[in-house]
Amino acid sequence: MPILTRRNLLKGSAAAAASFSVGAGFAARAQITADDLPLLKAHFTDVRIAADGITPKVMSYTAGETAATGMPPVLRMTKGKPFATRLMNALEEPTTVHWHGLRIPNAMDGVPEITQPYVYPGDGFDYVFTPPDAGTFWYHPHCNTLTQMGHGLTGVIVVENPEDPVFDAEIVLNLRDWRLGAGGAFITPFKPRDAARGGTYGTVRTANWQQEPRYDAPTGGLVRIRIAATDVTRIYTLALEGAAARIIALDASPVATPHPLDLLDLGPGQRVDVVLRMPDNEGETVTLSNVRGNNPWTIATFRATGASLKRDLRDVSALPANPVAEADLSTAERIPLDFTATAEHAPSPSLCGTLGYTFWAINKVPWPGDTPDPISPLAELKLGKSYVLQVANRTPHAHPIHLHGMSFRILSSNKRAILPPPTDTILLLPDEQAELGLVADNLGDWMLHCHIIEHQKTGMTGYFRVA
Numbered sequence: 001m002p003i004l005t006r007r008n009l010l011k012g013s014a015a016a017a018a019s020f021s022v023g024a025g026f027a028a029r030a031q032i033t034a035d036d037l038p039l040l041k042a043h044f045t046d047v048r049i050a051a052d053g054i055t056p057k058v059m060s061y062t063a064g065e066t067a068a069t070g071m072p073p074v075l076r077m078t079k080g081k082p083f084a085t086r087l088m089n090a091l092e093e094p095t096t097v098h099w100h101g102l103r104i105p106n107a108m109d110g111v112p113e114i115t116q117p118y119v120y121p122g123d124g125f126d127y128v129f130t131p132p133d134a135g136t137f138w139y140h141p142h143c144n145t146l147t148q149m150g151h152g153l154t155g156v157i158v159v160e161n162p163e164d165p166v167f168d169a170e171i172v173l174n175l176r177d178w179r180l181g182a183g184g185a186f187i188t189p190f191k192p193r194d195a196a197r198g199g200t201y202g203t204v205r206t207a208n209w210q211q212e213p214r215y216d217a218p219t220g221g222l223v224r225i226r227i228a229a230t231d232v233t234r235i236y237t238l239a240l241e242g243a244a245a246r247i248i249a250l251d252a253s254p255v256a257t258p259h260p261l262d263l264l265d266l267g268p269g270q271r272v273d274v275v276l277r278m279p280d281n282e283g284e285t286v287t288l289s290n291v292r293g294n295n296p297w298t299i300a301t302f303r304a305t306g307a308s309l310k311r312d313l314r315d316v317s318a319l320p321a322n323p324v325a326e327a328d329l330s331t332a333e334r335i336p337l338d339f340t341a342t343a344e345h346a347p348s349p350s351l352c353g354t355l356g357y358t359f360w361a362i363n364k365v366p367w368p369g370d371t372p373d374p375i376s377p378l379a380e381l382k383l384g385k386s387y388v389l390q391v392a393n394r395t396p397h398a399h400p401i402h403l404h405g406m407s408f409r410i411l412s413s414n415k416r417a418i419l420p421p422p423t424d425t426i427l428l429l430p431d432e433q434a435e436l437g438l439v440a441d442n443l444g445d446w447m448l449h450c451h452i453i454e455h456q457k458t459g460m461t462g463y464f465r466v467a
């Protein structure tokens with residue numbers, strides 16, 4: 001029986017063990033007891049991902065007690081309802097879980113040294129929170145992330161809203177690549193030359209850990225497809241062929257008016273919810289492709305099965321909005337954030353791994369690594385106050401910039417005509433300058449970093465302190 005550090009900690013406090021209190025506002029989960037927390041086990045498994053061999057020591061998550069051999073499960077939660085799970089670390093290095101896009105208490109955010117202790121091999125950590133927003137999110141470690149995510153630890157979260165419209169089917173797609181060599185074994189996770197540019201790409205491209213999977217969907221039906229880009233590097237440009245489709249949510253935020261999916265850029269960390277109207281003839285297929293770059297390729301296909309349901313895409317209504325506060329622009333303080341390349345210098349060693357290089361910086365300061373003594377925050381924000389982040393990408397590369405714990409709205413941009421709904425990740429285009437409005441409504445230290453993990457780990461990371 002492994003020693004569960006957090007559990008032992010809780011045993012020392014009867015009150016905490018009874019309610020899992022980690023802050024105010026969690027009384028609703030008093031019914032959860034210490035011994036019946038569902039497990040989320042991080043472990044090794046051998047999986048066939050490439051055509052030419054089994055990949056040994058793939059990292060995955062398993063929910064519950066059963067041994068699983070495949071990809072991390074889709075975790076289903078309900079908006080406004082407590083969720084609890086006990087991470088158990090069966091890897092050979094420390095790990096944590098970050099719940100990307102969920103606006104939950106800081107102590108549950110999963111960033112070692114900043115929000116929680118490392119979870120060492122054989123140890124556990126209890127995550128208990130209530131997701132305030134519905135939509136498509138995802139989860140991954142925040143420790144040695146290039147290796148841990150690159151080797152498999154990226155899973156999708158669906159936060160359901162009982163008020164959501166009902167569709168004829170739902171398909172969840174976890175898009176990611178793998179750096180595999182001949183025979184399917186992992187190869188070196190990155191090339192320094194590429195880390196200093198757009199990032200190092202994988203060699204095998206998958207959806208749900210399969211190459212070009214095919215899914216059956218009801219003929220003439222309305223199918224909700226939840227797509228999460230969980231790769232450490234790749235920016236997708238999604239295109240659908242063979243059916244009409246509408247975007248209903250971006251990064252978990254419902255769009256006010258569902259609009260056609262033409263071409264959509266999706267950076268690492270971003271999600272899109274699409275409603276697809278399947279063709280009327282059984283056997284017809286719809287193709288989801290990545291058309292970025294010179295060689296478009298198929299991500300997945302959907303085949304119509306059964307008699308036509310004869311649905312109408314115009315019947316798709318907007319999803320109910322999430323309760324994201326709007327910044328008060330009359331009082332908002334402006335915070336400039338410059339994203340730049342920087343001269344090389346050595347980063348600090350870290351328990352959560354270092355790539356050994358520094359290539360990037362925010363406001364001229366490169367993140368030195370995840371150390372017990374982090375650099376000062378990018379800014380200190382006052383709880384409840386509004387801010388406008390004046391972000392500027394001073395590089396020729398796109399950077400998916402992700403903020404933990406709070407959502408923001410893109411107020412203006414020199415590079416886009418249509419502004420998306422509130423988000424946790426902006427795919428900052430080359431030379432883009434944008435204004436991001438937010439209300440600092442969540443206490444604690446919140447990371448802001450590029451989600452191209454090589455950029456994150458070579459300097460493009462910082463954090464805000466909300467107090």
Ligand SMILES: [Cu+2]
Pocket residue numbers: 398399400450451452455456460
């Ligand atoms: Cu970047």
